Amino acid sequence: MKQSDVLIIGAGPTGLVLALWLTRLGVKVRIVDKTAEPGTTSRALAVQARTLELYRQLDLTDAVLKLGHKVPAVNLWVKGKPATRLPFERDKMEEIGLIPSDTGKEGGKRTGDRMSHYIKLGGRFALVVEQLLATGFEFTWREIPPPRASSAGGSGNEEGGGASISGNEKGGRTPLSGKRTKFTCPHQGCQNAWAKPGASLMCAIHEEKMLPTG
Numbered sequence: 370m371k372q373s374d375v376l377i378i379g380a381g382p383t384g385l386v387l388a389l390w391l392t393r394l395g396v397k398v399r400i401v402d403k404t405a406e407p408g409t410t411s412r413a414l415a416v417q418a419r420t421l422e423l424y425r426q427l428d429l430t431d432a433v434l435k436l437g438h439k440v441p442a443v444n445l446w447v448k449g450k451p452a453t454r455l456p457f458e459r460d461k462m463e464e465i466g467l468i469p470s471d472t473g474k475e476g477g478k479r480t481g482d483r484m485s486h487y488i489k490l491g492g493r494f495a496l497v498v499e500q501l502l503a504t505g506f507e508f509t510w511r512e513i514p515p516p517r518a519s520s521a522g523g524s525g526n527e528e529g530g531g532a533s534i535s536g537n538e539k540g541g542r543t544p545l546s547g548k549r550t551k552f553t554c555p556h557q558g559c560q561n562a563w564a565k566p567g568a569s570l571m572c573a574i575h576e577e578k579m580l581p582t583g
Contacts, residue, residue: 373399381408389427390573415440426560426574447506453497466492552579 375391377384380402388398416424416433424430442456456462462469466489470477473485488495549563554572562570562579570579 371397373397375399376401378402386423386427389429393427394573394576422560447501447504452501453494455494462486464493466494550581551583553582554579 374397377388377398377400380400384400384402388400391398416437421430421433424433442454442461444454445452455467456465467486468475468489469479469484470487471480471484472478474487477485477487488498548566550566550568552562552564552568552570554560554575555577556572556575559572559574561582564570566581571577572579
């Protein structure tokens with residue numbers, strides 16, 4: 370058996386892309402997986418923009434875009450009836466009242482490394498949501514924070530409480546757990562990444578440690 374530098378457990382999309390990247394850098398890899406045949410369920414069904422940025426560094430982006438199927442929009446149905454259609458193209462998003470903004474608020478930049486949007490008052494999207502909430506529609510979710518150290522006040526396995534959005538409730542948005550820090554390659558104009566504070570990231574292009582910049 371040939372000697373390998375890295376052993377990758379799992380031959381799914383993440384493991385295979387990691388193997389491609391390491392091989393491109395001249396690292397010998399070996400992949401093992403518990404199954405002997407291809408999966409029968411969807412794996413990485415959709416490719417997001419951030420993934421394409423990674424593929425670009427592996428010279429895969431053009432092939433993926435050429436051979437892939439572009440999804441122009443998503444249709445939302447409620448109780449067996451069509452509720453609305455959300456297009457992914459920026460001009461179409463603006464047409465229905467979802468305005469691109471790097472701050473998620475009016476007046477923000479329309480392009481950037483991290484983008485969001487805000488809802489235009491009186492726009493098609495806002496009107497459809499108002500009509501949907503008026504029917505009594507409710508979306509419920511539950512966030513489970515990471516385990517905490519045990520203390521005198523309770524155990525470290527407590528779960529987060531529930532929350533909901535409905536037409537009868539108002540209030541602020543439930544914050545997500547943790548905060549991400551921006552890391553930048555020391556070589557100007559190379560690449561940025563976001564991760565938890567204290568993370569250790571390496572730039573695969575220059576093989577140097579990325580520095581926290583905010």
